[in-house]
Amino acid sequence: MKSRSMTVRAALAGSLGACLCCAPLAAHAQSSVTLGGILDTGLLYANNAGGHAQWTTASGQLSSSRWILSGQEDLGGGNRAIFRMMSPFNIDNGHGPGRAFNVSYVGVANDGYGTLTLGRQWDSTIDFVSGFATNETWAGYIGAHVGDADNTNATFKVSNTVKYASPTFAGFSFGATYGFSNQAGDFAGNRLIAAGAGWSRGPVALGVGFVQADRPDSQPAGALGAPGAGIFDDYSNTFSNSIAGNPGDAGVQRQRIWLAGASYRIGTFTLAGLYSKTQYRYLDATALTLDNYEASVTWQMTPEWLAGVAYIRTNGRYSGEGTAGAEPGWDQLNLGTQYQLSKRTTLYLIGVAQQGRHAQAQIYGVTPSSTRRQLVATAGIAHRF
Template sequence: MKRQFTVLALMLAAAPTVFAQSTVTLYGIIDEGLNYTNNTGGNHNWELASGYAYGSRWGLKGNEDLGGGMKAIFALENGFNLSNGQAGQGGRMFGRQAYVGVNSQYGALTMGRQYDSMVDYMAPTTANGNWAGYLFAHPYDNDNTDNSFRVSNSVKYASPNLGGFQFGGVYGFSNTAGQFANNRLMSVGASYSGGAVTIGAAYMDIDNVGVGSTGAVAANDASFFAGEERTFGAGINYKIGSATLGFAYDHTHLENPTGNGYLTPDTFPAGISVGSLTFDNFEVNAQYYITPTFFVGGMYTYTRGHYDASNGNSHPNWNQFGLMADYNLSKRTDVYVQAVYQKVSGSTGTFLDQAYITGSDNSSSTNKQVVTRVALRHFF
């Protein structure tokens, strides 16, 4: 009996040490506000809308010390619409992120549903991928810098921080027997942050994007449906005192596109064969902290497009301006206002004729559109 009590005492004494090696954190963001769109399908619209500057979410993340400098890591992150309580990302329970893996001095290797390299390395140099969000995205979020989709069935490597330099890559499997290359994704990127400068660059290639429900980018997740989607780009931010100035360029090429995930009805009419659709995005942005709790920001994007189809060629151009002001009421709660204006020119006889600011509920009936937003955001 005495020996049994001794063993029990030793186990209880060791328990705090064992539990201290594992951590689980509950976290989230609630972003809710009122949007006004001056023209959506020919009418103006007032709407309560969730998750624009930051997507509304809650999640669990954690790690366990495996010894020797290695840890097991995981994250489960749900996106939701606060206005109606529905799950986001096509109704997925953990549509924003869901992965498990290991982390060590050599980097992190994870598996599951994850962000691509455009989001990880390129997007932070843009306004929408850093501080402004949805409404500031490039037309139709064609480069995924606003993470409209994630990569399912993916394996991801992220290097450790090497004196400010980091790199990584993602491979998303098709998960279809006999069709290894059908809706698979490959993506790589790198970034450097040191002193006043941050630089990021990335490349992404997807075969048969949006085909089926089991691939790397499923039909209810894709921004476009196409035989191939190829994107590459780079950007730079430079900090001067309380101001940060940025420039970003990227290029997206869609081979044999058949549809768009943002607009309804189908934007590629029956009987029209589209050979290719390309976007070149040029963005300048600036953010200035007037006080530690109050910043203002602005963005201008010029997007040059090329539409090559059986009903002719078109060269649409988008000019988009965005302004934002954000004030922190506390460390975890802030209010912000945004206004975005878009004008399209150069397009003839396609769905690209109408202005469409990403995040509005539909395209304009003209080549111009304005969206404004006032919102409350809380971090927990």
């Protein structure tokens, strides 16, 4: 979900100033600074949101509205200094997430040795695996797996990170991320470790990834945002507490996510699949495992017009005292189409239907249904600049 942007350059012998938010923005001949972003909004309908039908405006359903500022400087010897800052906002009311930038990092890149960055950024699985999920391509945020427990929506970013991404060797690349706890005497209190790898050649693409978050909501200064920090920062979802519900003792001790995806292009069709396993171990000694299976077909009908369909099956299993062997499950159908009015402006229509098995329906980002079924549709426009 990258945007086409305008590039600000200065290569004149005299001085050249550019104004951004009343501050000068300058660059030299061997460097560049790019200002861009995405504006995305539309209408959303839910047939059952807490027992009622609902019509709302919906900011950022296909891709979150945001400002993006990035740049690089040639350091010589094939080395480049790079940076990126992203500031999301709700286009419908102008509100931000409570922090100036949701992504902010700086680092050094070399075509032969790879890229090393430090700051707040995505974990490595987003780079290698999430693109096989339809919610990250054409089905929007409502198309995520239940609760986005496997984080394919990149619901949580990672603070205090050191991240490495390798060059591509014969189609193969890999990366790793470490998010520090920033807590004296407690290296594991809200830290995150992630790794991923991918390979592509011709019509075939493969990706795998792993994430481990230790005591992710134990203290706010660590790798993941603490509950209440803001809508874009919270480490919270449908499954962030044990169903045993022991007061003050039901948060997450450890979360692990395994992901594997693949795709194959056949002419104008792309077949894709994604498997993810998410394991929660709670502080009250209970546990939850979620297995997601997703299969999709995307059809590029014309250069401007795309359509897709996906089926997702989620199997859940609780264990431990007080969970009574609960095994919730969900079946979900994603449908979507996009039409590009230009290289920067896209119209989209997305529909998601879900049915719970021993569980209420709860399409991501929408108030859960009062029954086992829920239908959500959204139509909107996204403009990249």
